[in-house]
Each structure stands twice: as structure tokens, then as C-alpha cells.
Amino acid sequence: MVQTIDSIHIDHQQLTDNSLNTILIVDKDQTILYCNKSFLELFEASEEDVLNKSVCCFIPSYQHKMCEELLVEMFTKQVTIEPKDMKMKKNSGEIIEVEMMCTPYFIEGNISAQIIMRSMTSRKVTEKLLCDSEKLASIGQLAAGIAHEIKNPLTSVKGFIQLLKESYPHHYLDMMESELNNALNTLHNLLQVSRPDLPDEPLVPIDVSMELSSLLPLFQEKLYSIKIEMDIKDSGIFIVGKKNLLLKAFFNLIKNAIEAIEGNGKIKIKHFFQDGWIHIKLSDTGKGIPPENVEMLGTPFLSTKTNGTGLGLTQVYRAIKEHEGIILVDSILGKGTTFHIQIPVKYSPHL
Structure with missing residues (x-):
């Protein structure tokens, strides 16, 4: 019926x-x-x-x-x-x-x-998130454009230096070429970080230890008052992932750590392999995160910075989750914060 x-x-x-x-x-x-x-x-x-x-x-x-x-x-x-x-x-x-x-x-x-x-609260937040994401994408495109324009003349200068060295060998020219190579590497990394996220970015083998080291020159002007200590173990072990996405995540983590430190301070970056996972621990001696905010990290617009949007950490959490990773956070107000990232290894020439 x-x-x-x-x-x-x-x-x-x-x-x-x-x-x-x-x-x-x-x-x-x-x-x-x-x-x-x-x-x-x-x-x-x-x-x-x-x-x-x-x-x-x-x-x-x-x-x-x-x-x-x-x-x-x-x-x-x-x-x-x-x-x-x-x-x-x-x-x-x-x-x-x-x-x-x-x-x-x-x-x-x-x-x-x-x-x-x-x-309408959730709708307003979503609209603002989209608006801010568009602004961040525009800034990234502008940075990439500037870096590209600077890279071209520097590459030409490098070529002329190499020609000069053939006719007039001098240690000053060696020093100039070395510094130019550093500048070009920095621009290359800036281009990688500022490149917009691609939904279909290919999966490639990534040595996370090398990528972490390659990002440090981008923060050179901040490193006079802040000491960065690297403790890299088990380099040469690869994960499979989206290189650009992970580069942005580590860039945002280091940037947040630097901005959390007022005056002089120290950042320690550890990398090691254990039980099938790559571990990255990034610790700073900054002001720390209030306990009530720790569980909410990664939420858009949650930020302890005056003009912060929280979008940087949102990108970090999204990138690590996409790589089936885990993020643990330990923070003490007035003493600092440690982000412990674990990413499963799916490819390695050593395993």
C-alpha cells in the first residue's frame, strides 16, 4: 500500500x-x-x-x-x-x-x-577566508614576478664573471661567483615558496632535511638576533609528496617561530628517522601559545599576533594532513613552543 x-x-x-x-x-x-x-x-x-x-x-x-x-x-x-x-x-x-x-x-x-x-557567522568567515586567500595568492604572484626579474640579470652577471675568470683568474672573482650562487639559490627557493598551490601537483621523492636547509637563506636578515641550530640526522631518507606544498608549510613554520621571538632568541630544528616516520621538531624561545589556543591551532583567523590571520598555520596543518602526517604541539607561555611533525616514509633508497 x-x-x-x-x-x-x-x-x-x-x-x-x-x-x-x-x-x-x-x-x-x-x-x-x-x-x-x-x-x-x-x-x-x-x-x-x-x-x-x-x-x-x-x-x-x-x-x-x-x-x-x-x-x-x-x-x-x-x-x-x-x-x-x-x-x-x-x-x-x-x-x-x-x-x-x-x-x-x-x-x-x-x-x-x-x-x-x-x-551568517560561518558564511562571513568563509567569505573572509576566500578574500584573504586571494590576497595571499596575489602577493605570492608578485613576489614570484620580482624574483624572476632579479634572477635574469644576476644570471647574466654570473656568466660574465665566469668569462673574466678564464682570462683574469682572481680570488675576488671566486668570492663574487660564490655570493652570486647564494643569491640565485635564495631566489630559486623564493620562487618555490611563492608559487601558488596546485591541486594536481605531482608526487615526487623529497629529502626533507635538504629542503629545510634550503629555506634558511630566505630568513637571512632575521638571523643576526636569532640563532638557528640545525640537528640533522638520517639525511638521504625520502618521503613521497608534493614538494611545493611542503616547502610552503616549513617556510610558514620557520616564519612563525621567528616572529614569536622578541629580540634575541634561538630556534632549533631537528630531523631524524624513526619507526618508518620522518620526524621534524622545530622549537623556538618565543612567547609561547596560551593553552586554550593550542588545541585550536590550524583554525583560520586564530592568531596570537596583532595583525595575524592564522592562515599560515592553516596551510601547515592542511599540507601535513595531505601527506598523512601528524602535528604535535608543546608550548609554555614565556618560554617557547615546539612543533613536532611526523610524516610517514613511503619511499627511500636506503630502506
């Missing part, structure tokens, strides 16, 4: 109570007759805080008039009012942004207003 909608008893109370949308029912006097669980959770309130109260209690005073006009229009015309963006006020006084729609709701022949709301 095929059941029709008319033959099925639907518990409307249960539907609205468990709806993901936030629902209120108010009468012509703007008194709240009903609220669902989603409303109580979003507004951090109890039923006693809400029922039989004016809906204006949850709306900032500067939006009272707008709300009243919407309700009057709905009650007068008995039509659904299209969704509008509004500010609402939690029980704690915190202001939030919601998308609100108002529609007629009949109770025993009397018309009421059903107000359906949806929090």
Missing part, C-alpha cells in the same frame, strides 16, 4: 524542535510564543529567558524599527517576507548577524508570525 502525505501523521512540533534553522513564533504584539532548540543554542538562552518576552529583547535598539516594519507588513498583507540580513542580540549581549525570513503561521485560526533565522 502506498501512503500519501494526507495519510501520514506528521509531528510538526518535533520537526521544528529539531530543525537546524532557528525558529520563533511571535504574535501581533511581538511576544514570543515559541522557540525551538536551535534558537536556544544560538542565543545561549533558556526557555524562561525567551518565552512571553518581546522579540525586541533579542534585537539591538537601532534595528527595532526595521523589525517592526517587517512584522507589520507580514501581518497586514499576510505574505512571506523575503530573507533579509539583520543584527540580533544574544542573551549575553553579543551581537550576531543572521539572515531572517518572516512568514504567516496560523494557530487555531489566529495569525502569528513565524520567524526563521540562519546565522
